[in-house]
Amino acid sequence: AQKITQTQPGMFVQEKEAVTLDCTYDTSDQSYGLFWYKQPSSGEMIFLIYQGSYDEQNATEGRYSLNFQKARKSANLVISASQLGDSAMYFCAMRADSGYSTLTFGKGTMLLVSP
Amino acid sequence: DAGVIQSPRHEVTEMGQEVTLRCKPISGHDYLFWYRQTMMRGLELLIYFNNNVPIDDSGMPEDRFSAKMPNASFSTLKIQPSEPRDSAVYFCASRYRDTGELFFGEGSRLTVL
Numbered sequence: 001a002q003k004i005t006q007t008q009p010g011m012f013v014q015e016k017e018a019v020t021l022d023c024t025y026d027t028s029d030q031s032y033g034l035f036w037y038k039q040p041s042s043g044e045m046i047f048l049i050y051q052g053s054y055d056e057q058n059a060t061e062g063r064y065s066l067n068f069q070k071a072r073k074s075a076n077l078v079i080s081a082s083q084l085g086d087s088a089m090y091f092c093a094m095r096a097d098s099g100y101s102t103l104t105f106g107k108g109t110m111l112l113v114s115p
Numbered sequence: 116d117a118g119v120i121q122s123p124r125h126e127v128t129e130m131g132q133e134v135t136l137r138c139k140p141i142s143g144h145d146y147l148f149w150y151r152q153t154m155m156r157g158l159e160l161l162i163y164f165n166n167n168v169p170i171d172d173s174g175m176p177e178d179r180f181s182a183k184m185p186n187a188s189f190s191t192l193k194i195q196p197s198e199p200r201d202s203a204v205y206f207c208a209s210r211y212r213d214t215g216e217l218f219f220g221e222g223s224r225l226t227v228l
Binding site for chain 1 (some may be wrong): 148158160171206208213221222224
């Protein structure tokens with residue numbers, strides 16, 4: 001079974017600063033993928049970034065980067081130069097690369113960006 | 116290309132009534148998922164389909180819940196009879212093959228009084 005743990009219920013950051021949202025996972029699968037989604041107050045789930053377990057480079061997408069430490073089973077999301085529009089709920093998720101696999105989500109971290 | 120389309124966006128009903136939530140996945144996607152989101156339990160997978168066939172419905176909470184996918188472009192999630200504890204946001208999501216990210220609809224917020 002897969003498990004995702006996000007230990008930070010809420011985080012505060014000032015505009016233009018960087019912030020790291022923590023995510024640890026537990027799986028017995030050798031090949032898997034890690035995802036981050038953003039859920040603003042409007043409710044939709046927005047895909048941000050993906051990291052494959054065999055990817056040697058940390059994934060980056062614009063201001064988002066994923067700090068992947070396989071041995072520690074962590075996949076932290078780093079948001080650089082925070083913006084007010086980054087205020088939202090952030091979910092870490094993982095999926096095994098086996099057939100008929102599904103996404104397992106963490107409980108989420110609420111990020112508030114202040115001016 | 117249009118995203119995943121869900122309806123209704125909001126539903127308020129009374130306990131005991133039947134509720135039907137609808138989903139149109141992204142064209143060409145062969146996986147469809149139904150999730151439920153609550154404050155207490157977070158995002159829970161209810162059921163998912165591959166090529167219109169239900170693969171895993173172990174997340175469906177009770178027999179009151181049922182889901183169908185009669186064709187590649189339409190799925191329903193039905194609750195009959197509804198109860199106040201069913202109040203949640205229900206998301207439909209679709210995916211192409213075994214890889215890639217899930218694309219979510221905007222969700223259906225259900226309130227059962």
